[in-house]
Amino acid sequence: xxxxxxxxxxxxxxxxxxxxxxxxxxxxxxxxxxxxxxxxxxxxxxxxxxxxxxxxxxxxxxxxxxxxxxxxxxxxxxxxxxxxxxxxxxxxxxxxxxxxxxxxxxxxxxxxxxxxxxxxxxxxxxxxxxxxxxxxxxxxxxxxxxxxxxxxxxxxxxxxxxxxxxxxxxxxxxxxxxxxxxxxxxxxxxxxxxxxxxxxxxxxxx
Ligand SMILES: [Ca+2]
Ligand SMILES: [Ca+2]
Numbered sequence: 001x002x003x004x005x006x007x008x009x010x011x012x013x014x015x016x017x018x019x020x021x022x023x024x025x026x027x028x029x030x031x032x033x034x035x036x037x038x039x040x041x042x043x044x045x046x047x048x049x050x051x052x053x054x055x056x057x058x059x060x061x062x063x064x065x066x067x068x069x070x071x072x073x074x075x076x077x078x079x080x081x082x083x084x085x086x087x088x089x090x091x092x093x094x095x096x097x098x099x100x101x102x103x104x105x106x107x108x109x110x111x112x113x114x115x116x117x118x119x120x121x122x123x124x125x126x127x128x129x130x131x132x133x134x135x136x137x138x139x140x141x142x143x144x145x146x147x148x149x150x151x152x153x154x155x156x157x158x159x160x161x162x163x164x165x166x167x168x169x170x171x172x173x174x175x176x177x178x179x180x181x182x183x184x185x186x187x188x189x190x191x192x193x194x195x196x197x198x199x200x201x202x203x204x205x206x
Contacts, residue, residue: 044204046173048140050089052132052181053148055124056166057189065099066126067165067189068151071111074135077143084109086136089175094125107131115154116162124167132175140171144196146184153190164189173202 051074055067072085091104106112106122113120124131140146152164166188172181180202184194 046202046204048171048173048182048199049134050132050172050175050181051085051134051140051146052090052130052170052172052177053124054168054170055094055126055129056168056186057124057126064126064163064165065095065101065123066093066129067124067167068101068113068116068121068162069107069124069131069167070113070121070149070151071109072107072133072149073110073147074138074140075145075147077141077145079145082138082144083135085133087134088131089134090130090132090177091122092128092130092177093123094127094129096125099123099125104131107133111149113149113151116151116156121151130177132177134175140196140199142196142198146171146194146196148187148192148194150187150189150192167192169194171196171199 051072053067053069053072057064057066074082074084076082085108088104088108091102093099093102096102101121101123104122106120111120122131123129146169148167148169150165150167152162154162156162166186168183168186169192170181170183172179182199184196187194
């Protein structure tokens, strides 16, 4: 599938009126004749619906099953909650032999692990593991925030702290793991906040 990318900076609203487009010495009596055809008005853009979490934790830590993903939350530009992940589209864990928590739907819904109480999360298994989710009817928009609840840095009942596992987060308009995606950034683990910023526009194919 071929996708055409139009970056937001190039696809902004066309400036109307001669004062923005030319030197006024060159203006005709009809400024509308200076406005180029705006074919972009007819373009449809794809919605960003999918969030991907990649496990970046080090495989050299023997006996550790990698990042523990408890929940993924989407918030609006104003900080108000839009919702938690609803569906799982792909789950590719690593190190399955040491991974006891492989129910990918543990990453759906509000946080539930209560700091590594041996439930409520799914392991990605170490570097190379990933999971792709969506937020149901909620799309990922410019200036939203995505929060990933990785179980790390919190105190376990009986003492000790859970291990921080680094992750990377990206978003896309399609669920295909091999498709194009926009990286939002990296985090050392624990509760990770990723500002969405301005997403590149992707034109829908006919
Ligand atoms: Ca959970
Ligand atoms: Ca962890």
